[in-house]
Amino acid sequence: xxxxxxxxxxxxxxxxxxxxxxxxxxxxxxxxxxxxxxxxxxxxxxxxxxxxxxxxxxxxxxxxxxxxxxxxxxxxxxxxxxxxxxxxxxxxxxxxxxxxxxxxxxxxxxxxxxxxxxxxxxxxxxxxxxxxxxxxxxxxxxxxxxxxxxxxxxxxxxxxxxxxxxxxxxxxxxxxxxxxxxxxxxxxxxxxxxxxxxxxxxxxxxxxxxxxxxxxxxxxxxxxxxxxxxxxxxxxxxxxxxxxxxxxxxxxxxxxxxxxxxxxxxxxxxxxxxxxxxxxxxxxxxxxxxxxxxxxxxxxxxxxxxxxxxxxxxxxxxxxxxxxxxxxxxxxxxxxxxxxxxxxxxxxxxxxxxxxxxxxxxxxxxxxxxxxxxxxxxxxxxxxxxxxxxxxxxxxxxxxxxxxxxxxxxxxxxxxxxxxxxxxxxxxxxxxxxxxxxxxxxxxxxxxxxxxxxxxxxxxxxxxxxxxxxxx
Numbered sequence: 166x167x168x169x170x171x172x173x174x175x176x177x178x179x180x181x182x183x184x185x186x187x188x189x190x191x192x193x194x195x196x197x198x199x200x201x202x203x204x205x206x207x208x209x210x211x212x213x214x215x216x217x218x219x220x221x222x223x224x225x226x227x228x229x230x231x232x233x234x235x236x237x238x239x240x241x242x243x244x245x246x247x248x249x250x251x252x253x254x255x256x257x258x259x260x261x262x263x264x265x266x267x268x269x270x271x272x273x274x275x276x277x278x279x280x281x282x283x284x285x286x287x288x289x290x291x292x293x294x295x296x297x298x299x300x301x302x303x304x305x306x307x308x309x310x311x312x313x314x315x316x317x318x319x320x321x322x323x324x325x326x327x328x329x330x331x332x333x334x335x336x337x338x339x340x341x342x343x344x345x346x347x348x349x350x351x352x353x354x355x356x357x358x359x360x361x362x363x364x365x366x367x368x369x370x371x372x373x374x375x376x377x378x379x380x381x382x383x384x385x386x387x388x389x390x391x392x393x394x395x396x397x398x399x400x401x402x403x404x405x406x407x408x409x410x411x412x413x414x415x416x417x418x419x420x421x422x423x424x425x426x427x428x429x430x431x432x433x434x435x436x437x438x439x440x441x442x443x444x445x446x447x448x449x450x451x452x453x454x455x456x457x458x459x460x461x462x463x464x465x466x467x468x469x470x471x472x473x474x475x476x477x478x479x480x481x482x483x484x485x486x487x488x489x490x491x492x493x494x495x496x497x498x499x500x501x502x503x504x505x506x507x508x509x510x511x512x513x514x515x516x517x518x519x520x521x522x523x524x525x526x527x528x529x530x531x532x533x534x535x536x537x538x539x540x541x542x543x544x545x546x547x548x549x550x551x552x553x554x555x556x557x558x559x560x561x562x563x564x565x566x567x568x569x570x571x572x573x574x575x576x577x578x579x580x581x582x583x584x585x586x587x588x589x590x591x592x593x594x595x596x597x598x599x600x601x602x603x604x605x606x607x608x609x610x611x612x613x614x615x616x617x618x619x620x621x622x623x624x625x626x627x628x629x630x631x632x633x634x635x636x637x
Contacts, residue, residue: 180286181293190521192507195324196277196297199501202320203275203299206312211274213256215281219246221259223488237283249281253298254485254498261302262489270303277503291504298479300498302486307419309497310453310481311426317457317477317499318436324506325515326459332436334423334455335443337480338416339405346411347394347401357392358402365406365442366472377402406441419453445478452481455499459509473509477501523572524551525630528565530581537585541578541626548627550634570595576633578626590626593618594633 177183184192200210219238236248250256253276261272277297286292299316301309314332321330340362344355361376368381375381377399380391394402410417420439427437445454456478462470479499486494510516525545527538538554545552555565562579569577579591597617621629 178292180284180291182291187520188507191511191516192295192503194517195507195510196503198323199297199320200275200277202316202323205319206273206299206316208273208275208299211257211260211276212278213250213253213260213276215249215279216247217250217256217259219248222248222251222255235283237281251282252280253278253296253500254300254482257298257300257302257498258485258496259489261494262486265490271309272302273300274302275299289505295503296500297503298498298500300496302496303494304497305483305495307422307453308426309495310419310455311423313479313497313499314423314437314455315427315430315432317455318432320501321457324510326509326513328435329461329513330436330457330459331438332455332457333438333440333443334420334453335440336416336420336453337450338452339410339414339420339441340416340444342411342414342416343402343405347398349392349394349398354392354394357390358394359444361392362402362406362442363444370403370406373406374399374403408441410441416452423453445480446482449482449485450480451483453497454478454480457501461513463512473512476506476509520573522551523569523574524553525576525578526565526569526572526574527552527554527578528562528569528580529555529560530562530579532560534580534585538580541580541590544627545630548631550627550630566593566595576630578630580623588623590621590623591618592621592629592633 219236222236236251238246238248240246257274257276261268275298277295279293279295281293282291284290284292299313301313314334317332318330321327321332340359344358347358349355349358358377361373364376365373368376372381376389376391377394378391378396379393380389382388405411424439427433443454443456445456456475458475459473461473463473464470477500479497481495481497483493483495486496507516527541527545529535529538535554542552542554555568557565557568559565566577575594575596577593577595579593584590594617
């Protein structure tokens with residue numbers, strides 16, 4: 166007696182997700198809307214590979230044999246370490262530097278694709294997720310940053326989120342000026358101060374004050390250690406979050422220039438707003454920073470009403486391309502979190518159809534006539550209509566129709582021996598049938614009514630289906 170082969174359990178790796186046809190169609194429509202806005206602004210697509218050399222991405226673990234901190238890495242046969250990209254910006258910097266001589270400057274591009282993070286997964290935190298970025302490389306003025314903010318606002322409007330978002334803008338140079346004025350020099354303390362400022366919307370000025378000092382205890386009793394500033398230092402930071410920026414600061418000048426552009430282009434504070442609490446990419450951004458915040462309320466896992474929050478952001482990163490070239494190369498851009506934005510659109514009813522229309526299914530009533538059924542399918546396909554012949558093993562009519570239902574087919578084509586002799590076909594409109602069946606309670610009544618089923622001449626197959634599909 167032979168031992169049975171052990172079956173492999175079908176398991177999805179942690180931190181990854183499968184996507185259904187409905188999700189793919191809905192997200193695809195969202196991405197197409199975003200793409201049209203990007204191209205209206207003059208941006209062109211570019212695509213970079215999933216893998217880059219690890220040194221290109223700038224992620225290293227020098228004290229171990231495998232540089233996989235935060236990234237998924239492998240060693241090529243020439244002993245070069247490669248990693249799956251963890252964002253779309255570092256590959257763009259490599260692409261621009263490598264093709265520097267042939268590309269126009271400024272270089273305006275957009276990219277959409279998956280990125281990968283070798284981090285512990287959790288609720289809403291995945292190891293693979295999609296981003297949709299736009300960047301301008303080679304333009305150093307605040308005009309390029311302002312344009313990014315305006316494009317972000319236009320994307321939100323195009324997706325039907327008008328009145329439900331605000332693009333919030335700040336500048337790292339302003340934040341650095343505040344830290345200098347407050348006498349905060351240690352890197353760890355700087356980070357603690359900036360994290361406190363970032364909590365302004367959540368905790369208000371009093372909460373920020375506590376976080377700038379000894380710390381803050383929340384309602385559950387959990388204590389967050391503060392930045393340890395004295396009262397005079399904290400007062401400088403609190404003046405800033407209260408609307409008093411540091412004097413003679415280059416970042417303030419840039420923000421004022423951006424505000425003038427917003428005003429001239431008709432973008433009010435309800436769409437784009439200068440906000441001192443915006444803190445992003447503490448070790449990455451070098452100037453203006455911005456984020457898209459959705460302002461409508463949702464319930465968190467505790468059942469509490471909270472603002473949906475950020476679905477994307479970006480800023481100026483003048484140091485990234487300079488890793489590859491000696492001359493300074495200014496750059497600015499933003500990234501949209503596709504999955505998070507899709508979730509927001511779903512909550513607001515703006516995601517679109519979640520179930521794509523399936524193919525017209527030609528039922529196989531007689532295996533000996535398969536060639537004739539295949540000919541029908543070919544005619545429909547030549548006319549640009551999605552169609553398929555039932556390829557299952559059953560001859561059961563009900564099971565074939567049930568299959569078509571699962572495929573979300575708009576209709577099935579039925580030809581038995583009697584129909585073939587008369588040169589006719591039966592068309593079962595599954596959409597109309599479902600709608601009619603909802604109003605029919607009795608099975609006998611349903612059979613008598615035969616909702617959604619009608620007869621056509623065989624020669625009229627294509628025109629009849631085209632007419633059916635064109636009806637709302």
